[in-house]
Amino acid sequence: MAAKNLPPTYDKIAKHEVFPELTHDERARYNFLANLNKHLAHVSQGNSTAFEKRVQPKFEKEKGRTFQTKDELGDAMAEDPHYQTWSALRRLTMEMRQQAGRSMTYRQAVALRDKVNKLNEGKNTLILNDEVKVPPYLLAVDNHLMPGSYHTELFEGDVCNAANYDGGLFVTTAGLLGRYSDGGGQAIAQWMKNNHPSFNPKRILDIGCGIGHNTLPIAKLYPDAEVIAIDTGRPMLRYGHARAQALGFNNVKFMQVEASNLPFENESFDWIQTTMFLHETGGKSIYNIMREIFRCLRPNGITMHIEQPQYTDDMSMYEQWIRDWDAYNNSEPYWSKMHDIDPKQLMEDCGFDGKEFMQIGAKAINDLDDGTKKSDEPEDHGRSPIWNVFGAWKR
Numbered sequence: 001m002a003a004k005n006l007p008p009t010y011d012k013i014a015k016h017e018v019f020p021e022l023t024h025d026e027r028a029r030y031n032f033l034a035n036l037n038k039h040l041a042h043v044s045q046g047n048s049t050a051f052e053k054r055v056q057p058k059f060e061k062e063k064g065r066t067f068q069t070k071d072e073l074g075d076a077m078a079e080d081p082h083y084q085t086w087s088a089l090r091r092l093t094m095e096m097r098q099q100a101g102r103s104m105t106y107r108q109a110v111a112l113r114d115k116v117n118k119l120n121e122g123k124n125t126l127i128l129n130d131e132v133k134v135p136p137y138l139l140a141v142d143n144h145l146m147p148g149s150y151h152t153e154l155f156e157g158d159v160c161n162a163a164n165y166d167g168g169l170f171v172t173t174a175g176l177l178g179r180y181s182d183g184g185g186q187a188i189a190q191w192m193k194n195n196h197p198s199f200n201p202k203r204i205l206d207i208g209c210g211i212g213h214n215t216l217p218i219a220k221l222y223p224d225a226e227v228i229a230i231d232t233g234r235p236m237l238r239y240g241h242a243r244a245q246a247l248g249f250n251n252v253k254f255m256q257v258e259a260s261n262l263p264f265e266n267e268s269f270d271w272i273q274t275t276m277f278l279h280e281t282g283g284k285s286i287y288n289i290m291r292e293i294f295r296c297l298r299p300n301g302i303t304m305h306i307e308q309p310q311y312t313d314d315m316s317m318y319e320q321w322i323r324d325w326d327a328y329n330n331s332e333p334y335w336s337k338m339h340d341i342d343p344k345q346l347m348e349d350c351g352f353d354g355k356e357f358m359q360i361g362a363k364a365i366n367d368l369d370d371g372t373k374k375s376d377e378p379e380d381h382g383r384s385p386i387w388n389v390f391g392a393w394k395r
Helices: 024-063 070-077 081-107 109-120 160-173 183-195 216-221 234-246 285-296 317-323 325-329 335-340 343-349
Strands: 203-207 226-231 252-256 269-275 297-307 357-363 386-394
Touching: 024 070, 024 081, 024 160, 024 317, 070 317, 081 109, 081 160, 081 325, 109 160, 109 234, 160 234, 183 216, 183 269, 183 297, 183 357, 183 386, 203 216, 203 285, 226 234, 234 252, 269 285, 285 297, 285 343, 317 325, 325 335, 343 357, 343 386
Parallel strands: 203 226, 203 269, 226 252, 269 297
Antiparallel strands: 297 386, 357 386
């Protein structure tokens, strides 16, 4: 395989003052896993062949009918050796990525804490609130197989899971999100600049910000705006604030806030954003959050939500099922239910006018992409993909 078709090496991603430091062996392990993830994107294409050539014909011959549910389809695919091999390897890459990241960050846990504390000390742009509780649906899940998910602290000031998340996104995406792992934020910022150049928001809210990967490109586009980034994970907020400070962002305030109970006044934001957040909400929370978004959005304000494509009637049952792999195997239990929701109906149910609904594609800006792509390259591991975005203006 020509070098140009390999993922970028780990040394190409951007570092900052609180980014974890890796040894030679740790970098080599991450490079291996990134390459394995990219290879498995090719292997995954064989699943559709297995379905069309073996699994579906066998089921129809035995049952005298086609599949009626995704569960039926999944049970049949689970017996196929190609799918078994691909699925087991993909699960192993997720587990190995977390093992590698945990050992790397725990090795320097105290040093990471001290770096973060130094950058955060005396700043009024980091607001933590002991009264804010992590929602039960998040406490029940180790998202992306990361033990303790986004919220666990093993000692005072612990930021290990946040640093693990920052350092390891390169591995999971094979460098697809760019030098700062901010491809989603860059995509929506560029779309807004291209399509609404006169839009000049003064106050922006990013819900479920994590460590602010996708917040900062928006803050960069509108340097005079007040940007508030909220999350319930204290390690993520501490680390994210320090990261923003290290990268020179002073217009972003990181706050510990639960999204379904926003402490902000009615009609107090011009733009409310989420990026790959809604699929990690459980139960009725997605409706509560969308109602709060409507309440807090000013007239002529906009809300935008970057997610994987919603499941629609014109999407095959097989495609819906294979997209649900993360729900069953990567500790994303709310993924499937969220993607079954009709986003327009969701927003109408929560107060938005359906005539203002939009669903667009925003091209990811990947500054690690050299522009080359083989003809057989899987789309999600080739050149920058198109992000699925839905939202609405509040008129």
